[in-house]
Amino acid sequence: MAEVREVRLKSRPVGMPTHENFEIASVTLRDPGPGEVQVKDLWMTVDPYMRGRMNDVKSYAPPYALGEAMHGGAVGQVTASNDPGFQAGDLVLSQLGWREGFTAPAAGLQKLDSRGLPPQAFLGVAGMPGLTAYAGLLRVAALKADDVVFVSGAAGAVGSVVCQIAKAKGHRVIGSAGGAEKAEFLRSIGVDHVIDYKAEKDLNAALAAGAPEGIDVYFDNVGGAHLEAALNSARLFARFAICGMISIYNATEPPPGPRNLAQLIGKNIRMEGFIVSHHFDLMPKYIEDLSGWVRAGKVTWKETVFEGIEKAPDAFLGLFTGENLGKMLVKLG
Amino acid sequence: MAEVREVRLKSRPVGMPTHENFEIASVTLRDPGPGEVQVKDLWMTVDPYMRGRMNDVKSYAPPYALGEAMHGGAVGQVTASNDPGFQAGDLVLSQLGWREGFTAPAAGLQKLDSRGLPPQAFLGVAGMPGLTAYAGLLRVAALKADDVVFVSGAAGAVGSVVCQIAKAKGHRVIGSAGGAEKAEFLRSIGVDHVIDYKAEKDLNAALAAGAPEGIDVYFDNVGGAHLEAALNSARLFARFAICGMISIYNATEPPPGPRNLAQLIGKNIRMEGFIVSHHFDLMPKYIEDLSGWVRAGKVTWKETVFEGIEKAPDAFLGLFTGENLGKMLVKLG
Numbered sequence: 001m002a003e004v005r006e007v008r009l010k011s012r013p014v015g016m017p018t019h020e021n022f023e024i025a026s027v028t029l030r031d032p033g034p035g036e037v038q039v040k041d042l043w044m045t046v047d048p049y050m051r052g053r054m055n056d057v058k059s060y061a062p063p064y065a066l067g068e069a070m071h072g073g074a075v076g077q078v079t080a081s082n083d084p085g086f087q088a089g090d091l092v093l094s095q096l097g098w099r100e101g102f103t104a105p106a107a108g109l110q111k112l113d114s115r116g117l118p119p120q121a122f123l124g125v126a127g128m129p130g131l132t133a134y135a136g137l138l139r140v141a142a143l144k145a146d147d148v149v150f151v152s153g154a155a156g157a158v159g160s161v162v163c164q165i166a167k168a169k170g171h172r173v174i175g176s177a178g179g180a181e182k183a184e185f186l187r188s189i190g191v192d193h194v195i196d197y198k199a200e201k202d203l204n205a206a207l208a209a210g211a212p213e214g215i216d217v218y219f220d221n222v223g224g225a226h227l228e229a230a231l232n233s234a235r236l237f238a239r240f241a242i243c244g245m246i247s248i249y250n251a252t253e254p255p256p257g258p259r260n261l262a263q264l265i266g267k268n269i270r271m272e273g274f275i276v277s278h279h280f281d282l283m284p285k286y287i288e289d290l291s292g293w294v295r296a297g298k299v300t301w302k303e304t305v306f307e308g309i310e311k312a313p314d315a316f317l318g319l320f321t322g323e324n325l326g327k328m329l330v331k332l333g
Numbered sequence: 334m335a336e337v338r339e340v341r342l343k344s345r346p347v348g349m350p351t352h353e354n355f356e357i358a359s360v361t362l363r364d365p366g367p368g369e370v371q372v373k374d375l376w377m378t379v380d381p382y383m384r385g386r387m388n389d390v391k392s393y394a395p396p397y398a399l400g401e402a403m404h405g406g407a408v409g410q411v412t413a414s415n416d417p418g419f420q421a422g423d424l425v426l427s428q429l430g431w432r433e434g435f436t437a438p439a440a441g442l443q444k445l446d447s448r449g450l451p452p453q454a455f456l457g458v459a460g461m462p463g464l465t466a467y468a469g470l471l472r473v474a475a476l477k478a479d480d481v482v483f484v485s486g487a488a489g490a491v492g493s494v495v496c497q498i499a500k501a502k503g504h505r506v507i508g509s510a511g512g513a514e515k516a517e518f519l520r521s522i523g524v525d526h527v528i529d530y531k532a533e534k535d536l537n538a539a540l541a542a543g544a545p546e547g548i549d550v551y552f553d554n555v556g557g558a559h560l561e562a563a564l565n566s567a568r569l570f571a572r573f574a575i576c577g578m579i580s581i582y583n584a585t586e587p588p589p590g591p592r593n594l595a596q597l598i599g600k601n602i603r604m605e606g607f608i609v610s611h612h613f614d615l616m617p618k619y620i621e622d623l624s625g626w627v628r629a630g631k632v633t634w635k636e637t638v639f640e641g642i643e644k645a646p647d648a649f650l651g652l653f654t655g656e657n658l659g660k661m662l663v664k665l666g
Contacts, residue, residue: 052599059599060599060600223594223595242597242598243598244598245594245595245598248595253592254592254593254595255592256589256590256591256592257589257590257591257592257594258589258590258594259586259587259588259589259590260587261556261578261590261591262556262578262581262587263606264575264604264605264606265575265576265577265578265606265607265608266385266392266393266606266608267393267606268605268606268607268608268611269605269606270603270604270605270606271597271603271604271605272597272601272602272603272604273596273597273598273599273600273601273602273603274598274601275598275599275601278601
């Protein structure tokens with residue numbers, strides 16, 4: 001495996017990305033120098049936040065460089081090690097996805113104790129998306145007894161975990177997702193009221209029907225009309241964890257915000273944006289809680305898998321057309 | 334004073350209110366029954382939130398009834414008492430403004446200890462607007478060391494107190510207000526960088542110039558373009574206290590929210606709406622702090638005074654055209 005393929009950003013997308021923005025290239029890996037390892041990637045993740053990194057603007061993550069391989073979470077297996085901490089066969093988590101393998105300093109890698117879970121779970125339910133759900137619901141939105149919870153993007157990698165944590169804690173949950181298959185999945189994981197937003201003419205009415213007394217927590221993965229409906233249905237002192245706004249990531253000019261934002265005032269709503277990297281301290285506690293929920297059958301998950309590095313752009317583009325049920329992954333090994 | 338005048342809501346405004354929406358009527362006050370007092374109002378307040386109460390929609394305060402006198406803060410003097418707790422000459426705070434006097438149960442009134450302040454100060458700096466500033470800045474926005482503070486509507490009854498509390502606590506303050514007189518007032522109370530938004534073509538650039546390293550706290554009285562600029566200039570973990578959005582109160586259709594709302598996510602911004610009635614517990618502490626600041630010359634205030642109940646609609650309408658420097662008041666007695 002001296003020769004591997006990688007996906008490079010060829011040009012910066014304007015609006016919705018296309019295959020033209022990506023190119024597949026082959027590179028030859030060097031042998032690991034002192035303190036380095038060589039890794040074969042088994043799985044890589046594609047996530048909505050990566051769209052922002054394709055723009056040449058300053059954000060919380062630096063932009064991807066043109067003509068270079070992109071970055072992102074991956075699970076791989078060490079094939080050669082020149083570092084005493086790693087040996088061939090070790091599973092590792094890295095930020096060196098979008099490629100079939102790499103040679104890199106061992107210091108940037110995390111050895112994976114898979115705890116009986118499939119390794120790709122650490123790119124989803126047991127990884128950043130899962131922790132995003134946990135931190136957003138419990139810390140940012142500060143879930144408390146009797147809260148009614150509304151989740152958009154509810155069938156996705158983050159949203160489906162939010163729904164299940166809220167259900168495991170005994171809350172009424174309203175989940176919104178697009179299409180019958182996702183709606184069925186939400187019902188299967190115990191969501192109390194499912195909104196198939198693609199089948200609804202009036203999201204405000206659909207949410208009001210699902211939460212006639214209003215909502216206390218909104219976990220936002222979508223923005224746009226979902227955020228507006230959540231404001232309309234919010235009760236006094238509602239808390240909104242703003243995790244993502246996938247509905248606008250590909251807009252060439254960002255659409256206006258909700259017209260009903262002034263409801264923040266009279267309803268004393270707290271709306272808080274967050275990114276998971278500020279909540280890594282919760283990871284050990286999350287993994288402990290998650291293990292219990294998985295054992296008790298309270299948290300399960302779905303994966304949508306594309307095979308082969310050449311399909312990585314398809315997997316990524318599919319995020320924006322809603323092709324994924326649960327975690328979108330690319331299987332490389 | 335058996336005969337008094339009052340201002341009634343004659344019709345519900347659509348968009349910006351006009352004089353047609355109000356009518357002045359005379360009523361005869363009954364003698365106070367057991368537990369009642371008769372009061373001559375000396376001062377009444379007009380505040381932007383009253384615009385919302387003129388609409389027939391459910392909100393945190395019930396709508397004003399058509400054909401009846403409106404309500405709002407007033408300071409008056411007892412002229413006759415049939416309650417052992419009050420005697421003629423007592424100063425009282427009530428929610429029975431918009432009239433020259435009233436007979437009402439003493440239980441709904443608060444006896445005023447003026448602590449050497451002019452009585453109308455209890456409708457402004459020492460009353461709800463002052464407490465709004467205090468609670469919004471210190472509790473909702475959770476002001477902390479080294480925060481850079483941006484205030485819109487900075488020359489108003491609330492905003493001018495926010496600026497001065499932040500200055501008293503040693504912060505850099507950027508204040509925005511409309512017109513040269515207000516800008517001069519802001520400089521006189523120590524605001525570090527003053528934006529006269531009426532003289533600026535690009536509010537984003539004006540704020541960026543005043544806060545080249547960004548802002549940590551935004552106290553929003555205005556909404557609209559000011560909120561958008563604040564989002565653009567916000568630093569990581571900025572906190573926005575959303576107190577008012579006067580820029581949109583008279584819109585027949587609420588304008589869209591800011592296009593850059595997704596910045597909440599990457600910057601981990603907390604945006605929290607609030608109304609002062611949930612923070613009355615802070616009043617004693619605020620009055621104590623305020624007394625110290627006033628003695629030390631760190632907090633001062635301005636009043637814009639209209640004389641006579643027949644001018645109350647003018648005073649109210651003037652709030653939306655920016656005619657007030659500091660607290661807008663109507664002197665009745």
